[in-house]
Amino acid sequence: MHGSHDHGPGDVNAKNERRMGLAALITGGFMFVEVVGGIAADSLALIADAGHMLTDFASLALAWFAFRLARRPADWKRTYGFDRFQVLIAFTNGLALFVIAGWIVYEAIERLMGTPHVDGGIMVGVAIAGLLVNIAAFWLLRGADRENLNVRGAAIHVLGDLLGSVAALIAGAVILMTGWMPIDPLLSLLVAVIIVRSGWHVVAASAHILLEGAPKELDTRDIAPDLVANVPGVDAVHHVHVWSITQSRRMVTLHAVIGDAQDIDAVVQGIKARLKEKFNLDHATVEIERGACADAKTKAARA
8 A cells, every 4th residue: 555665865964974984084083192191091981981982983983974875775685785884883882881981980999099290381282272173073964964873973072082181181180289199080970971871872872773662752653543633534543564764764553443435546646745744754654445354354364
């Protein structure tokens, strides 16, 4: 009861890809500077930020690759195309944030038990440069599609890195002014907490899509009664399933029961128009039934 559809890339565009690539380049380039500075200053805040920047570079590069891959058209093996690769990358990036936070916490506890000497001057210099780089990367991603989960996951990585640079800058300033060394690992712990909180949101949102969950802003229980009430010829609706390929590519399938005198094409067109108008579902597969559900008949025959 449905014609052919184009399942090619929907929300992927050149702007997202270009901005993601530039953010990856500047992040990866500065990572080496921060590693050298962190070792020279013996600063956990800088080294932790450099480690986070390494994963930022990897995640941004993967996100860029996801946009490139999503350009490919659907084929007989992947009938929905490659769009969901973006969501898979976002999920992976979110999990990586947990690993980074765990390593920072471990190193911070080790340092709190000792008395490392940190060079506050080097910390401040490198942290200022890192802050500028992260602001530039974050600005690039803010100019991309903010609703895209792949962009959001990458932006949270960069935001966590930006906060790491702020923490390193504050720690360096405190050490320069007071000589109090524990500020370095203590602020690293704060950054770890922020990273975990941000990572959780990305993992939860991407996992929901990967598990074929319905869009969070849509109550699927409202669809059947709304169609019966607003589409002429529809007597009942059941077997409603709504899921997302990406946040912006939403799909729905359903069974609609109509009377013997109803025109099938007119009813299907009415259902699809209502789904688009009321629920913003523009890709629907509708199975029309007259009388008992075919699935129910099949189950009864097997029994």
